[in-house]
Amino acid sequence: MTxxxxxxxxxxxxxxxxxxxxxxxxxxxxxxxxxxxRVNAGLSVEEILDAVFEEFRPILPYDRMEYAHVGRGGRxxxxxxxxxxxEPVILGVGHIVEHESPFKEIADPDAPPYLENDVVGYAEHQxxxxxxxHLAAEGxxxxxxxxxxxNGEAIGMLFIxxxxxxxxxxxxxxxxxxxxxxxxxxxxxxxxxxLEERNDELEHIHRERAAFIAAISHELRNPLTSxxxxxxxxRDSMGQLDDEEVDLLMGxxxxxxxxxxxIVDDLLTVARQDVGRLEISPQIIDLRTESASIAxxxxxxxxxxxxxxxxxxxxxxxxxxxxxxxxxxxxxxxxGGGQIRIEIGSSxxxxxxxxxxxGPGVAEEDRDRIFEMYGxxxxxxxxxxxxxxxxxxxxxxxxxxxxxxxxRYEDGMSRFVLLLPRSKS
Numbered sequence: 266m267t268x269x270x271x272x273x274x275x276x277x278x279x280x281x282x283x284x285x286x287x288x289x290x291x292x293x294x295x296x297x298x299x300x301x302x303r304v305n306a307g308l309s310v311e312e313i314l315d316a317v318f319e320e321f322r323p324i325l326p327y328d329r330m331e332y333a334h335v336g337r338g339g340r341x342x343x344x345x346x347x348x349x350x351x352e353p354v355i356l357g358v359g360h361i362v363e364h365e366s367p368f369k370e371i372a373d374p375d376a377p378p379y380l381e382n383d384v385v386g387y388a389e390h391q392x393x394x395x396x397x398x399h400l401a402a403e404g405x406x407x408x409x410x411x412x413x414x415x416n417g418e419a420i421g422m423l424f425i426x427x428x429x430x431x432x433x434x435x436x437x438x439x440x441x442x443x444x445x446x447x448x449x450x451x452x453x454x455x456x457x458x459x460l461e462e463r464n465d466e467l468e469h470i471h472r473e474r475a476a477f478i479a480a481i482s483h484e485l486r487n488p489l490t491s492x493x494x495x496x497x498x499x500r501d502s503m504g505q506l507d508d509e510e511v512d513l514l515m516g517x518x519x520x521x522x523x524x525x526x527x528i529v530d531d532l533l534t535v536a537r538q539d540v541g542r543l544e545i546s547p548q549i550i551d552l553r554t555e556s557a558s559i560a561x562x563x564x565x566x567x568x569x570x571x572x573x574x575x576x577x578x579x580x581x582x583x584x585x586x587x588x589x590x591x592x593x594x595x596x597x598x599x600x601g602g603g604q605i606r607i608e609i610g611s612s613x614x615x616x617x618x619x620x621x622x623x624g625p626g627v628a629e630e631d632r633d634r635i636f637e638m639y640g641x642x643x644x645x646x647x648x649x650x651x652x653x654x655x656x657x658x659x660x661x662x663x664x665x666x667x668x669x670x671x672x673r674y675e676d677g678m679s680r681f682v683l684l685l686p687r688s689k690s
Contacts, residue, residue, distance in 0.1 A: 310454045311346060313447055318348045325439055326430035329405060332413075332451075333362075333422045340364050342422060349403075351428070356399040378411040378440055382431040404428045411440045413448035420452050481532070484654070488524040491517065523562050527591050531654040534588070534662065545582045545665050547689070552577045552586070552618050556607045559590040563598065570594065574609025579616040579685040585662045586618075586685070589670065592655035593620035593681045600624050601679065615668070615684045626674035635672065636660045659683075 308316070310332075318330045329349045333342040344360040381387055381397075384405050388397035400408065409432040412419040423444045425432075495518040499511070506514070537543040553576045560570040579586070590607075597605045601622025608619040627635055636656050656670075663670040668685040 308450070308454065309458070310451050313450055313454060314346050315348065317443065317447060321439075321443060325425060325436060325443075326427050326432075327425035328428045329400075329403070329424075329426040331356075331424040331426075333424065335412075335419050335421050339419065345421075351404070353403075355403050356396055360396070362396060378409055378437050380407075380409050380432055380437065382407045384408055384426075400426060407431045409436060409440055411437075411444040413444045413451065415448050415452045420448060420455075423447075481528075481654075485525065485528055488521040488528070491521040492525065495521070520562060523591070524595060527588070527595065528654065530588060531592070531658045534658050535654065543665060545585060547580050547582050547666060549578050549688070550581055550583045550586060552579050552609050552616055552685075555583060555586050556590060556609060556618060559587060559594055560607065562591075563594065568598065568603055568605055571606040572609070573606060577609050577611055577616045579687060580689045581666045581668070581685045585666060586683075589659040589662055589683055590618065590620070592659045593683070596620075596655060596681070597622040597624070597679075611687055614687050616687045617685075618683045620681045620683075621678050623678055626679050627672060632672050636670070656681075 314330070314332055321327075328351060329347070331344055331348075332346040334345045335341070336343060340363055342362045344356070344358050347354060347357055384397055384407060385401045388395065388401040391397050405426045406428055407430060408424060408426045410422055410424040413421045413423055423440065425440060495514050499506075499514055499518070503511070534543065553572065553574060556572050560572060563570055594605070594607075597620055601624035604621075604623045606621050608617075608621060610617050610619075660670040663683055663685070666685060667690070668683065670684075671682050673680050673682065
């Protein structure tokens, strides 16, 4: 009569096989079997390696253990984890070794583990930046390494090193066993971590999209409300308004309509750039002419815009330059003071347009953030609210035309500075 083996006998037989194959004492074989079960219990990569470091030291005479990730077709090793019994550690996490051809021990799964029992002597013949030099400086005497294979492919390398002992054939068999036992667990842990990172990224994208939609809705609501309200007023009260009042309302309606069109234009710009279809058609333009066309939109506003500077050429897309200037002037009207002007000039191979206002400045720590999508300013300018798409889109457009867009605050004035190539390079 046959029956299933008892769990206890299965464990006992497994321990005996490990003991025989690796020439271990019973307590050593049992330790190996126990740690093998533990590392396959869903631990993180760091937890697996920390457990291995602690548990195997009574069997393997090492003072240092290192795990290096394999990348770039088996040609790159990047140290991802290190534990030692001593300080300081010279060859630490982040160290990269690259070869023009794949590492022998990685390219050939049947190759024996790498063994060097005279690290100091070997290091004397290597360059000053060679890893052996750093290990010798840490007091390492012997190094033993083995590829960690999953389905015949190396995912990493496991290194052990000793400051006092040398390694032999028994240690080689042991390191092979250890590497084989933990390779699969590390691969699974890396996959879990990658999935968690991607899940976090998706959640971040979801939150960003929700914030983006909310911000767009808010940004569109104000000018659209004005357009709807003013249109209704003109429709219902046209006979009761004099010419001056009609002109005033029509001017406001025109500006708010331009604002809505500008926001939609910015949205389309972002969408086109994200899919790689943003078109830039540069030509020689006059920055004063382009600035005047933008200032004309605000000619009936409560604040006028002055333009200083002579006609100045630039190699740029006129449509995109006007889009940038519209955003900068709109920003000045929203957050600036009573004085707004456009200054035109040139220096070296670049022409410049500066939109200047005497409103409150942007806090120094926020001066890059305002160029991010819906970045905020903690200073009084913008009052901590999102500054919208305009500045972020404008910087992208400037860079797409080989120019720059920056901000500075000096002498009580906020200055947004657009630099563009003066001529075709």
